[in-house]
């Protein structure tokens with residue numbers, strides 16, 4: 571791109587970061603939720619931000635699931651692990667996604683693509699509290715939960731509330747409650763309204779939004795005009811250190827609001 575375009579993009583990124591109250595935004599061309607949209611631009615931008623921002627040396631990287639993060643995983647290469655020792659873990663247990671986009675699968679793929687290590691967390695979705703609490707004490711699970719708790723880097727997606735509720739087969743009466751509470755977005759198993767009020771939080775284990783402020787690097791990857799409201803809403807909850815990688819579809823939506 572010519573210089574003017576680059577400058578225009580940088581100004582747009584700064585304006586978006588300011589509007590969302592976060593440190594950094596990267597905006598790529600296109601609209602990933604449009605019918606002809608693609609997640610590849612977001613994925614390549616995420617690869618570049620990781621190459622530039624991941625600390626050198628040892629890191630434990632906690633990752634969420636979803637199509638966006640699975641696409642990020644698919645573009646990583648061993649060069650990311652030059653001068654770094656990376657251990658990938660799922661950021662949360664049991665998010666009830668189809669296998670290829672589960673956090674476990676994404677973390678394993680990131681590790682395989684970068685010749686790094688990974689650990690999986692085997693806890694099924696839809697367990698009630700009484701069932702999963704004793705699992706915490708299981709050594710194999712406890713060990714991975716400790717790794718997640720001590721992760722220094724988090725990479726996550728953001729989704730639309732109702733899209734995510736349906737994808738996770740949440741009961742119709744719970745979906746009605748989310749609708750009544752005006753839930754617009756979802757991240758880390760939290761559902762929130764446009765002001766960033768958490769309206770529902772499903773009992774899960776792993777990284778909580780409150781934990782993010784203490785992390786060295788937090789990268790959110792989410793784009794598309796359809797996700798604009800969810801992204802803007804989530805940023806009320808996000809730590810200011812969050813680095814958002816998004817696209818023009820979502821950026822235009824947020825900047826016009």
Ligand code: F6P
Pocket residue numbers: 634635636637638639665667726727728729730734756757758759
């Ligand atoms: O379920 C994991 C998750 O990261 C959610 O927290 C998020 O809302 C969603 O996936 C994003 O999925 P996608 O990239 O497919 O839109």
